[in-house]
Amino acid sequence: MLIRRELITRVVRLLIENRLEEGINRIPIEMRPRKNGSVRCCVHKDRAVIKYKLMALLGYNISDEVDELTPLSDYARMANQRTELTDTVLTVVDEACSSCRKTSYQVTNMCRGCVARPCMVNCPKDSIKFVDGQASIDHTTCVNCGQCLKVCPFHAIVYMPVPCEEACPVGAISKSDDGVESIDITKCINCGKCMTACPFGAVMEKSHLVEIFRNKREGRKLVAMVAPAIAGQFSADMGKILHSFKELGFDYVYEVAEGADITTKVEAAELQERLESGAPFMTTSCCPAYTQLVDKHIEQLKPYVSHTHTPMYYAAQVARHNHPNDVLVFVSPCPAKRWESFHDPNVDYTLSFEEYGAWMVAAGIDVNALRSTEIERYPSGEGRGFGASGGVTQAVKALAPSTLKITDIQINGIDKAAIRQLKSFPKSCPGNFVEVMTCEGGCIGGCNVISNPKVALRQLKQAVEAAPSIVNQEV
Amino acid sequence: MDDKKIEVLVCSGTLCYLMGGSELQLLSECLPPDLRGMVDVKGSPCLDFCNHPKNGRPPFATINGRCIAQASVSLLIAEIRKEIKG
Numbered sequence: 001m002l003i004r005r006e007l008i009t010r011v012v013r014l015l016i017e018n019r020l021e022e023g024i025n026r027i028p029i030e031m032r033p034r035k036n037g038s039v040r041c042c043v044h045k046d047r048a049v050i051k052y053k054l055m056a057l058l059g060y061n062i063s064d065e066v067d068e069l070t071p072l073s074d075y076a077r078m079a080n081q082r083t084e085l086t087d088t089v090l091t092v093v094d095e096a097c098s099s100c101r102k103t104s105y106q107v108t109n110m111c112r113g114c115v116a117r118p119c120m121v122n123c124p125k126d127s128i129k130f131v132d133g134q135a136s137i138d139h140t141t142c143v144n145c146g147q148c149l150k151v152c153p154f155h156a157i158v159y160m161p162v163p164c165e166e167a168c169p170v171g172a173i174s175k176s177d178d179g180v181e182s183i184d185i186t187k188c189i190n191c192g193k194c195m196t197a198c199p200f201g202a203v204m205e206k207s208h209l210v211e212i213f214r215n216k217r218e219g220r221k222l223v224a225m226v227a228p229a230i231a232g233q234f235s236a237d238m239g240k241i242l243h244s245f246k247e248l249g250f251d252y253v254y255e256v257a258e259g260a261d262i263t264t265k266v267e268a269a270e271l272q273e274r275l276e277s278g279a280p281f282m283t284t285s286c287c288p289a290y291t292q293l294v295d296k297h298i299e300q301l302k303p304y305v306s307h308t309h310t311p312m313y314y315a316a317q318v319a320r321h322n323h324p325n326d327v328l329v330f331v332s333p334c335p336a337k338r339w340e341s342f343h344d345p346n347v348d349y350t351l352s353f354e355e356y357g358a359w360m361v362a363a364g365i366d367v368n369a370l371r372s373t374e375i376e377r378y379p380s381g382e383g384r385g386f387g388a389s390g391g392v393t394q395a396v397k398a399l400a401p402s403t404l405k406i407t408d409i410q411i412n413g414i415d416k417a418a419i420r421q422l423k424s425f426p427k428s429c430p431g432n433f434v435e436v437m438t439c440e441g442g443c444i445g446g447c448n449v450i451s452n453p454k455v456a457l458r459q460l461k462q463a464v465e466a467a468p469s470i471v472n473q474e475v
Numbered sequence: 476m477d478d479k480k481i482e483v484l485v486c487s488g489t490l491c492y493l494m495g496g497s498e499l500q501l502l503s504e505c506l507p508p509d510l511r512g513m514v515d516v517k518g519s520p521c522l523d524f525c526n527h528p529k530n531g532r533p534p535f536a537t538i539n540g541r542c543i544a545q546a547s548v549s550l551l552i553a554e555i556r557k558e559i560k561g
Contacts, residue, residue: 366488
């Protein structure tokens, strides 16, 4: 994560100086000089990994490479001329992927070769033999049931996961024939959990930085639309955070929390209509990783997902109306939102929270030292609260009529267990309003956040309290 | 008693935050029971260590004015103990 942030900062510095093509080939050498030792097998491997991570930051899939000799400067030049984006958001840096051993159970040298041999006795596939007095697992027949680990009295058997595969809730990342991980985009929901889980930083999010800077250089006006979770990202009030975008060169800034206010109003009305017409429950729709999960993996839940658009959609509609010819940039906590932005007719590009922070560092801006902008259009506190788990529920409850009895359920983070729970809801749902956040803690727990979610939540609460309630607002 | 407390300043500058400094905001809550009451933890605007490479890498904090580079909660707790031992 820290290497990725340093890389982003270096790329942005070159973009600010408008010398990306001249400078980018030097970054791997500057970050891994010959005499400073290496993290991997040698300095050349380290540099190759950095090269491919930079390729992702230039907006490429690593698999786009056709000639290994193509230097980064050529990619930078081509990126500067690029006019098309794709909705493939995540890319695996094969050079960085350590090709972790396939998920398996392993016998350690703690094995005492006991006489009872419970591992061998309980193995349903007869995959355990004893060699030289120690248990040995035959991985050609082992089915990874884990029974041996459970019964070993010496805890001599360990489970060795593949972190990215373990973290992916939908089985979208797996080994290709050469042992390197690859993402199946027909299954992927762009939650970014693999990116966070990989300790080699081998999963990267493709960036739009080159496009954003190119538009700025061409004299186009930039409009930043900041997701509600931004309030928790720095130890600064919202006035300072909004001001920082002006300092970075954005011409207009919108809080997506304003769009969240529209989502709240529409969703509260939809919930009322659905429940009154006899629907057993409705789920939220503001998390694009969740809606992709339903589209790709839980077909039976589709009729229960709210048709209300996301806060970003409504905020972009307003921003596009006000700035028909300008460049709309959504400032995002996660790759799923980048995917959503691609499919939104009004949003041009996405800037992740990490990229925003790195841009400030590259530009020498300390957000704490800025003056606090006077906020012209206050969203509601509830709208800002969309950035954390429970926020949508609180907002919808605030606007729903008191006669509507809402029994809420919160799915705070999607994992395999949560998916099983969601799959059971069409048959039996214990509530009538289900808020689903793919990341634990909500968007403040997204994989592009800068701040620790616990710290971010405190900061977000202050931003919520500083804004008026939606109950008193004309939306 | 209060003036004998060890003062920890945690940098809240943009670079320190980006490089993981927000974790340090949780230091007060993570202090072991024997150190509670002996340490005064405060956030600070940019301490300006990041502009001088000889100081090391961010995130930065200070313990009684002494600069700690690449600070983490566990490193700060270890350094606070060193400070107490003198």
